[in-house]
Amino acid sequence: MTAIDPTAHLTAEQIEELGRELDAIRDEVIAGRGEKDAAYIRKVISAQRKLELVSRGVLLFSIFPPAWLIGTAGLSVAKIMDNMEIGHNILHGQWDWMRDPKIHSTTWEWDHVSPADQWKHSHNELHHTYTNVIGKDNDLGYGIMRVDEDQKWHPFHLGQPLWNFLNACFFEYGIAAYDLELGKNLNKRRRKNPEFRARAKAVGRKIRKQVLKDYVIHPLLSGPSFLPTLAATFTANLVRNIWSHSVIMCGHFPEGVQVFERRSIKGETRGQWYLRQMMGSANISGSKAMHFMTGNLSHQIEHHLFPDLPSNRYAEVAVKVRALFEKYELQYVTGSLPKQVFSAWHKVFRLSLPNKKPAVTIPGREQELVAA
Amino acid sequence: MTSVALRSRAWKLLEMVTTPLLPSDYLDLVSPLRAGADLRGRIEAVHPETGDAATVVIRPGRGWRGHTAGQYVRIGVDVDGVRLWRAYSLTSPTNRQDGRVTITVKAIPDGKVSNHLVRRAKPGTLIQLDQPTGDFVLPQAKPAKVLYLTAGSGITPVMGMLRDTEFDDAVMVHCAPRPQDVIFRNELHDLVADKKLRLTEVHTDTDGMLDIARLDELVPDWAERETWACGPAGLLDAAEKHWAEHGVPERLHTERFRPGIVVTGDGGEVTFSATGKSVDADGATPLLDVGEEAGVLMPSGCRMGICFGCITPLKAGAVRDLRTGEITEAEPGVLIQTCVSAAAGPCSIER
Numbered sequence: 129m130t131a132i133d134p135t136a137h138l139t140a141e142q143i144e145e146l147g148r149e150l151d152a153i154r155d156e157v158i159a160g161r162g163e164k165d166a167a168y169i170r171k172v173i174s175a176q177r178k179l180e181l182v183s184r185g186v187l188l189f190s191i192f193p194p195a196w197l198i199g200t201a202g203l204s205v206a207k208i209m210d211n212m213e214i215g216h217n218i219l220h221g222q223w224d225w226m227r228d229p230k231i232h233s234t235t236w237e238w239d240h241v242s243p244a245d246q247w248k249h250s251h252n253e254l255h256h257t258y259t260n261v262i263g264k265d266n267d268l269g270y271g272i273m274r275v276d277e278d279q280k281w282h283p284f285h286l287g288q289p290l291w292n293f294l295n296a297c298f299f300e301y302g303i304a305a306y307d308l309e310l311g312k313n314l315n316k317r318r319r320k321n322p323e324f325r326a327r328a329k330a331v332g333r334k335i336r337k338q339v340l341k342d343y344v345i346h347p348l349l350s351g352p353s354f355l356p357t358l359a360a361t362f363t364a365n366l367v368r369n370i371w372s373h374s375v376i377m378c379g380h381f382p383e384g385v386q387v388f389e390r391r392s393i394k395g396e397t398r399g400q401w402y403l404r405q406m407m408g409s410a411n412i413s414g415s416k417a418m419h420f421m422t423g424n425l426s427h428q429i430e431h432h433l434f435p436d437l438p439s440n441r442y443a444e445v446a447v448k449v450r451a452l453f454e455k456y457e458l459q460y461v462t463g464s465l466p467k468q469v470f471s472a473w474h475k476v477f478r479l480s481l482p483n484k485k486p487a488v489t490i491p492g493r494e495q496e497l498v499a500a
Numbered sequence: 501m502t503s504v505a506l507r508s509r510a511w512k513l514l515e516m517v518t519t520p521l522l523p524s525d526y527l528d529l530v531s532p533l534r535a536g537a538d539l540r541g542r543i544e545a546v547h548p549e550t551g552d553a554a555t556v557v558i559r560p561g562r563g564w565r566g567h568t569a570g571q572y573v574r575i576g577v578d579v580d581g582v583r584l585w586r587a588y589s590l591t592s593p594t595n596r597q598d599g600r601v602t603i604t605v606k607a608i609p610d611g612k613v614s615n616h617l618v619r620r621a622k623p624g625t626l627i628q629l630d631q632p633t634g635d636f637v638l639p640q641a642k643p644a645k646v647l648y649l650t651a652g653s654g655i656t657p658v659m660g661m662l663r664d665t666e667f668d669d670a671v672m673v674h675c676a677p678r679p680q681d682v683i684f685r686n687e688l689h690d691l692v693a694d695k696k697l698r699l700t701e702v703h704t705d706t707d708g709m710l711d712i713a714r715l716d717e718l719v720p721d722w723a724e725r726e727t728w729a730c731g732p733a734g735l736l737d738a739a740e741k742h743w744a745e746h747g748v749p750e751r752l753h754t755e756r757f758r759p760g761i762v763v764t765g766d767g768g769e770v771t772f773s774a775t776g777k778s779v780d781a782d783g784a785t786p787l788l789d790v791g792e793e794a795g796v797l798m799p800s801g802c803r804m805g806i807c808f809g810c811i812t813p814l815k816a817g818a819v820r821d822l823r824t825g826e827i828t829e830a831e832p833g834v835l836i837q838t839c840v841s842a843a844a845g846p847c848s849i850e851r
Binding site: 221225234257334 | 516517518519520521525526529578580581582583584801802804805806807808809811823824826833834835
């Protein structure tokens with residue numbers, strides 16, 4: 129949708145060929161899925177549970193500052209693991225092939241106020257199908273922000289740096305509200321809709337359970353450490369929220385990422401769908417630990433091409449995908465976490481002000497360009 | 501307050517501590533075989549029986565209710581990361597002191613689970629268990645004369661009976677390709693030496709398949725015996741016909757291991773089991789479209805295989821993944837993505 133279409137040099141045949149090459153990468157991983165992958169996710173789940181258990185145990189003594197620090201850090205990491213590498217990926221059906229009912233997209237529930245089934249609809253179905261299509265993919269600014277020049281400016285957007293900061297702090301609540309489409313559904317007529325009310329009730333139930341657990345029961349169990357434990361769980365939730373928000377902002381908001389018009393996806397072929405995912409996503413570069421803590425969403429491009437492949441395979445897939453970007457002379461948007469976070473925030477600030485249209489998106493110089 | 505009510509309160513409280521997980525998710529980390537857990541077992545040893553058969557010693561979880569000789573158990577084994585369920589006869593006696601049970605598995609060509617258990621399973625591995633079941637069992641009242649008619653791995657439920665209950669007059673006719681293919685051969689010969697069993701081995705590689713008419717010569721009083729038969733369908737069909745023709749069908753008890761073989765093809769009749777609708781489908785149309793076309797309310801999502809919003813249990817038959825060509829056969833608990841799966845032969849899905 130930019131004035132300069134970065135895919136203009138590709139013919140229709142090339143795009144379909146690209147699609148076939150990507151299908152081949154996918155087939156290869158699927159054929160090779162096995163015992164090692166199953167052992168991986170089981171190990172991660174078991175480690176997360178042990179870490180959470182130990183951290184909560186340490187927090188029973190959080191009246192002592194070192195215990196508070198260790199417990200809070202451990203719990204923050206445990207919550208991040210639960211949401212990112214485990215919850216997000218299981219709910220994508222990445223591990224359904226194991227046929228283990230305990231590690232399955234239909235049975236998994238996560239430590240998040242958005243119930244799994246609601247999130248699966250708004251994320252797996254809407255966002256992943258209509259990635260970066262203005263008006264179809266609500267993840268584009270979550271309905272509260274303007275993240276592309278071609279989106280209409282409204283005075284409300286002046287405050288978007290603040291909205292974005294608040295959204296980061298209370299991200300899981302933001303997501304729950306977003307899954308409920310609160311903005312749309314709170315008007316007088318719609319809020320009485322029984323289907324909406326049932327979904328709102330389910331969110332209420334999850335919020336109640338989480339609040340009770342984190343802010344009442346565990347602090348009470350800590351006895352004299354009541355207040356420090358309360359502060360610890362609040363901090364852990366805050367850390368998890370800000371971390372997830374940062375990672376997720378890096379997936380589609382940094383400079384160089386393309387958005388698309390509604391009419392551009394009419395009659396879209398498989399190759400074109402792949403191409404849209406490639407141009408609409410951005411990666412984060414970094415160490416293995418970094419990829420793990422992002423739930424491998426640092427491989428956002430690969431995740432969007434193959435949302436149902438096991439996350440532990442994205443790193444090896446990325447090498448092949450990147451080679452295809454080079455072969456077809458496309459821009460592989462990637463950068464370090466600080467760089468990408470800065471880039472995304474920069475856009476949030478920039479687009480809080482109106483711009484002259486038609487806009488021309490020039491790939492940002494800070495981006496690491498691959499054979500652009 | 502009763503202790504049961506008290507315990508359920510305590511459990512509820514514990515659930516509040518662990519939400520959204522359950523207390524059992526944590527308890528499973530330390531004690532997967534405890535009472536109250538999903539029924540599991542731990543493989544403790546694997547003993548080879550013949551070149552392609554092995555006995556697997558399993559310590560069942562505390563919830564195991566025990567079995568009756570001749571029954572089978574369904575076990576869920578992770579093979580190459582995928583949980584597959586199969587049924588195997590229990591071969592251990594019911595009064596085994598150490599509480600372990602055994603199954604004896606014959607590796608069948610291309611059998612994923614059987615080959616895994618016979619050749620690769622390691623002691624210490626956890627497996628999933630169902631409670632034992634099956635009515636191929638001995639009656640409460642001991643019959644005076646017994647005949648066991650078995651072939652191949654059909655000997656396994658009968659071995660469970662032999663080890664469990666002694667009869668005054670027991671005869672066995674067992675078929676296997678060669679002497680070294682006879683599972684439990686040493687133990688059977690020990691029983692013969694102790695005069696607890698009369699045994700006829702039919703070695704089909706040299707003797708040919710057992711002709712059921714030969715029973716008159718092998719076991720002249722077969723018609724007076726209470727008979728338990730287990731083996732390939734051909735043998736059981738012939739036996740049922742033979743017993744019926746001689747007017748004693750009630751004396752024959754049979755057990756069939758593989759009730760149906762899934763026929764895979766290109767397209768087939770699709771049955772929506774919940775609504776009772778049936779339609780013909782080709783091998784290229786996604787089942788989601790087939791269902792919607794037939795007026796069945798189908799869950800749907802992205803319609804391209806990425807969101808997992810359309811997954812539905814496959815109750816019978818087989819489907820083909822339109823992207824990879826992979827065939828998925830119905831098994832309990834198997835779910836398919838209807839938007840990228842087409843009928844690969846007759847199949848039934850729960851809608």
